[in-house]
Amino acid sequence: MSETTQNPGDEEEPALEGELEPPSDRTDFPDFRGPVAPLEGHETVDHFGLIYETRAERFAAVGPYVVQGLERGERCMYIRADSSREEVLDALQSGGIDVDAALESGQLSVHTVEETYLDGGAFDVDEGNALLERAMEEAHAEYEGFRVTAEETWLADDEHAQEAFMSCEAHVNDLVDGEESTALCQYDRTELPPEVIEDVIQTHPYLIYDGTVCQNVFYTPPEEYFGPARPARENERKLQTLVDRTDAEATLETEEWAQRQLYAIAADPHRSFEEKIDDLLSFGREMFDLEVGGMARVDPATDYYRIEAVSGDRDGLEVDTEIPLSETYCHEVVENGPADTVPMPTELSTVTGELPEPKSRASDDVRAYLGTCIPIEGDLDRTFFFTSTDPSDGAFSERERTFLRLMGQWVKYELEQRRHERLLRDLYETIADPQASVSEKIEGLLELGSERFGLEIGYFTQTDDDETFEIIATIGDHDEIRAGARDTLCNTYCEKLLASPGPISVTDAAEVGWTDDPAYERFGLDAYFATTVHAGGEEYGTLCFGSESPRDRSYSDSERTFLDLMGQWLSYELEQQRRVRYLQESYEITSDPARSFEEKLQALFDLGSEQFGLDVGGMAKVFPDADRLEVEYTSEECGPFRPGLEPPLSGTYCGAAYGADDPMTITDPVAEGYDGYAYEVLGFEAYLGTHIEVDSGHDRLFFFTTTEPRARPFTDAERTFLDLMGQWVSYELERRKHRQSQEKLYEITADSDLSFDEKTEHLLDLARERFDLEMGFLLEKQGDEFRVVKTRGTDLEEGVARLSANPGNYCKRTITMETPLGVEDVTAVGWDDDPLYREYDLGCYLGTKVTDGDGVYGSVCFADTGGRDREFTDADYAFLDLIGQWLSYELERDERERRLERSNERLEESNERLEQFAYAASHDLQEPLRMVSSYLQLLESRYEDALDAEGEEFLEFAVDGADRMREMIDALLAYSRVETRGDPLEPVALEDVFESVREDLRMQIEESDTTITADSLPRVRGDASQLRQVFQNLLSNAITYSGDEPPRVHVTAERRGRDVVVSVRDEGIGIDPDEQDRIFDIFDRLHSREEYDGTGIGLALCERIVERHGGEIWVDSEPGDGSTFSFLLQPAAAGSS
Known part of the structure; x- marks a missing residue:
């Protein structure tokens, strides 16, 4: 067997099989039903009666009849009666006949009935027979045969001619039988009497009616039709017809029941395949009245036979039993079975006398066997059989064998379908495996294809424009076919494939003439099955399977579909790879x-x-x-x-x-x-x-x-x-x-040479161009109106013109929203009744809210006459939002600056008053205080002896009060002059400041037995004299409020972000958390003077000094656990001295 196919669509239709295949010389009617074989007494199918009712029916039969005659080289004669010559020729021409060439050559002739049957004016039987005999002799002398067809409507009104013509028709049966001659008589059922049609049925061995070619069971041979025993013969025929019809109906009823049972078994969704096989075998035993049914897996090449299913009791026949195939009767049906289809079952029985001698004990007592071979595509074949030990069983009818064949066909379909579905699942699992690489998937595809097609070699190639190819992946063992091999396409199987318009399928290279080809000499593949793989609409390579041995059966449609699926997936995967690569490259480019x-x-x-x-x-x-x-x-x-x-x-x-x-x-x-x-x-x-x-x-x-x-x-x-x-x-x-728009916006807003009004004008122009809108506005809300602060693209007067805010569209709606508002066509949203639309024809609008710090200032917006074709984009909204933010910031900054100016004015006035107080405190208060102190000292020195103890005590109180008042005035002066009399801030060595303060407090430290330690202190930016005051106050307080134990004080400094945190920690009496906010208030004291001496200004002064240095001061403390005062300073700049 061999096959070469380049396009599945070009395959020929299969011929009818077995006994249904007609003889090669029968007359064909391709569009008609009904297999025709010669009747008893007739060597060939030679005399047809066409009974028709329409012109279309007539020429549907006559056309193919004449075409076949011309193709066979026969002389064709057409006798017309009711049709014109033109009608006949047109009908034959439309039926595919080259009428002019046929007429010119003389192979086709058209005659009237007057020129033939009625040549003498009336029909004569002898003349009619002689006419046909002469025409046959002339045709046989020059052509391959003779073929005549005649219209018989001329009989309609002539009863004498009707009876005579039927006699002529009976003679035609003898005339054409066994000769290379054929006759087709045309009878119009609507024109001719029923009696004539009845005679036609009885005198023509073959009839054509209603699109069907029939073997005429009512045909009566001439000797009976015209003989004296005709009535008895007719009675016998009719009675036998009744019996035959009854038998046929009973048989048909049985067949229908059997087919319903078969369908019920096959279509049961709740039964597995194995259960259905068991049901089928049981049903077959009942149907054929045999004892045992079975299915076996067979391989003639290895003499392999294994029972897969069995129904009925029989020694030696059990599931999985293995015996040599040659020792079974199944060997007979396998040996002669076809390779692709289920054949008609074989009967071996004592009844028919065709039971071979048994070759094993398993077959000893078998007396009847009915079985068939089931060829399975891509798998071992099966046999499906039934047996009996009863010698009287056998002589199975044609219908019983046909029914067993139907069973076998279903089994074949199911087994092949199950295998096909399994391979499809495997194919899907292979290509859908997310863990497998593309190369692994291709290898899996090749393995599946090799199994599916029964071809041991598979390979995938990539072809290049320079007529070369590379083998990408392979399976199987072949010296010339290996992964990575590169070569020219010349003299390869792939060259043949690429030159073909479709897939190539070869089952035997010898039978298609490939054995002399250089490709065969090089690769030696006897079977070859391959398709072209495309990527991006272009040829990429080939997917091929082959074998060094011929394949014993042709490639099925399902195999072609499977190959096509694999090729499609490869094309898709390659296209995906290309797409991913191009996308990656495009991303790399654009990013x-x-x-x-x-x-x-x-x-x-x-x-x-x-x-x-x-x-x-x-x-x-x-x-x-x-x-x-x-x-x-x-x-x-x-x-x-x-x-x-x-x-x-x-x-x-x-x-x-x-x-x-x-x-x-x-x-x-x-x-x-x-x-x-x-x-x-x-x-x-x-x-x-x-x-x-x-x-x-x-x-x-x-x-x-x-x-x-x-x-x-x-x-x-x-x-x-x-x-x-x-x-x-x-x-x-x-x-x-x-x-570009943003850069221009930043240029405008950052230009220090432009005023706010100039920047606003430039921004309005920029946005008008950006949005492609004619008009731009900065509007301030005033009541129910908006004042035009700035405008571009209009003739409205700035600062004077006002726009109505009713009924609430445009800007009035904008200022209620947190995001910009855009309307491409105001008529589409119902704003066309707004006064702004009617007065200014504002057909589209884009605006956003502007604030000034205290609330809504108004809006910045843009508009144009008429609607806008395109929607505003996110970029448009973002750009407008930037403009709105800048305007809001500028308006808010302007308001802050005005407030700051007013604050600065008040602060300057306060500083001025504070300076006046400081001047007064340093002059007007100090002078009387000095006089009081001087006179108190004078009293003490002159009248010391005159004062008693109580007077001395009073005088001491007065001196002490004057001294404390002087200290308070000095502290208050220092507090008031922190900002005005301080030195510029510059790099200061905090270590030096600390040591200087410790030296100043040396006497207090020694008297109180104080221990003061410090970590390394950094350089900071500050006023050294003021920082000395801070350290002096904090260290002095730490000693003063130390409690009963000797004071212990520790000073640290650490970085915290950009600042330096300086901390003074003591182990003194601590401070209640509720009182910690009061200690930095001026003149606020937590203790009485009898408990602790002091002015109540020291910590307030520290806070004011730290704030001047840009920092803050705070305390962490609990009563009895000491206190830690911390303050922030800025570190000195790197490299400063």
Whole structure:
């Protein structure tokens, strides 16, 4: 067996099989039902009676009848009665006959009934018979045979001619029987009497009626039809017909019941395949009245036989029993069985006398066997059989054998379907495995294909444009077929495949003439099954399976489908790999921060040219109103096609792409109607382009083209990739425009030479251009109106003009929203009844709220007359929001500055009063206090002896009070002059300040037995004299409030962010947390003077000094656990001295 197929659609229809196949010389009616074989007494199918009711029925039979005669080289004669010559010839011509050639050669002739049967004026039997005999003799002398067809409607009104013609028809049976002659008589049932039709039925051995060719069981041979025993014969025939009909109906009823049972078993969704086989075998035993039924797995090549299922009791027949096939009767049906189909079952029985001698004990007592072979595609065959030990069993009818064959066909279908489904599951699991690499999946595919097709070699290749190929993956052992091998395609099987319009399937290289081919001499594959793999619409390589031995059966449709599925998956996977690679490359290009926009665009042109197979890429600006295209960028110059070219938009392929929702493709400009400028002048043969909408600017067209013809259409993947590139270009154009607008905005707002009014005017102009809107406003809300503070693009008077805020649209709605408000068409949202629309025709609007710190100031907005075609983008809203934020910030800053000026004025007044107080305290208060102290000292020195103890005590109180008052005045002066009399802040060595203070307190330290320690202290930025006061107050307090134990004080410094935290920790009496906020208030004391001496100003002075240094001071303390005073200072700048 051999097979070579390049296109499954070219396969021939299968012929009828077995006894249904008609003899090679029978007359064919391709469109008619009914197998026809010669009747008893007739050597060939030679005399037909056509009974018709319409003209279409007539020529549906006559046309093929004449066609076949002409094809066989026979002389064809047509006798017409009611049809005109033109009608006959037209009908034959429409039936596929070259009428003119047939008439000219003499092989076809058309005669009237008057020229033939009625040549003498009336019909004569002898003349009619003689006419046919002469025509036959002449035809046989020159042609392969004779064929006649005649219209018999001329009989309708002539009863004498009717009876005579039936006698002639009976003679025709003898005349054409066994000769190379055929007759087809045409009888119109609507014109001829029923009696004539009855005679036609009895005198024609074959009838054609209602699209069916029938063996005529009512046919009566001439000797009976015209003989004296005709009535008895007719009675016998009718009675026998009744019996036959009753038997047929009973048989049909049994067959229908059996088929219903078979269907019920096969279609039961609740039964497994194995259970259905058991049911089928049980039903078969009942159907055939045999004892045992079974199914066995067989392999004639290894004499293998194993029982898979059995029904009935029989020694030696059990499931999984293995015996040599040659020792079973199944060997008889396997040995002669066909390779592809289930044959008619074989009967071996004592009844028929065809029971071979048994070759094993298992067959000793078998007296009847009915079985068939079930060839299984891609697996071992099966036998399906029934046996009996009863010698009287056998002689199975044709219907019983046909029914067993139906069983076998179902078993074949189920086994092959189960295997097919398993392999499909394996195929899906292989290709869907997320853990497997592509190479592992390809290897799995090759293994599955090898198993599915029964071919031990499988390989996948990649072909190149230079007529070479590389084997990517293989399975099987072959010296010439191994992974990694590279070679020329010449003299290879792949060369034959690529030259074929479809897959190639060869079962035996010898029978298709390949054994003399260099490819066969090199590779030696006798069986070959392969398909071409595509990627991106182009040939990528081949998927092939082969064997060094011929294949014993043809490739089935399911195998072809399986190969096609594997090829499709490979194509999809390769396309995915290409798509991923191109996407990765495009991402690397577009995300590269080192490349400019122009460099990225050129790189995309190169990538797209490789992906699409188009050598020129370009981007052009569109001016649709002017019917003009301006080329901005190209990947390379191509004749006149270069940047700056301005062709008419309507004459280019871009004209077709402009406005299209999807990418536009052109592969045949002339056929598609695009033979204008782009084709005639620029010479472009193919095009792939997309329209890029650009907000507030000119749209672009991004495209690829070539001057070379393109054979294949563009794929969806190519369109998608172009669309992705177009989206990036669109985004980049918008981003560049947005960035330019932002840069301009920053330039305007950061220009110190511009006033607020000038900046606002520039911003309004910038935004009008950005949004492509005519008018811009900065409006201040005043009651139910908005005052026009600034405007551009209108003739409204700034500071004077006012816009109505009723009924609540436009700006009045804007100031109630937290985000910008955009309306592309105010009529679409019902704003056309607003006074602003009626007065100023504000058809579209974009605005946002502006605040001034205390609340809503108003709005900044832009508008235009008429509606807007495109929606406002997120970038538009973001840009407007930036303008609104800047205006709000500036208005708020302006308000803060006014407040600060007022605060500074009040502070200056307060400082001035404080200076006056300090002056008064240092002069006006100090002078009387000095006089009091002087006179008290004078009293003490002159009248010391005159004062008693009580007087001395009073005098001591007065001196002490004056001294404390002097200390308070000095402390208060120091407090008031922290800001005005302090030294500039400069780098200070805190270590030196601390040591100086410790030296000043040395006497107090010694008297109180105080221990003071310190970590390394850093350099800070400060006023050294004021920092001495802070250390002196904190250390003195730590000694003073030490409690009963000798004071222990520790000073630390650490970095905290940008600041230095200096801490003074003691182990004294501590401070209640509720009192800690009071200690930094001036003159606020926690203890009486009898408990602890002091002015109540020291900690307030420390706080004021620390605040002057930009820091803060605080305390962490608990009563009895000591206190830690900490304050922040700024470190000295690095390198300062």
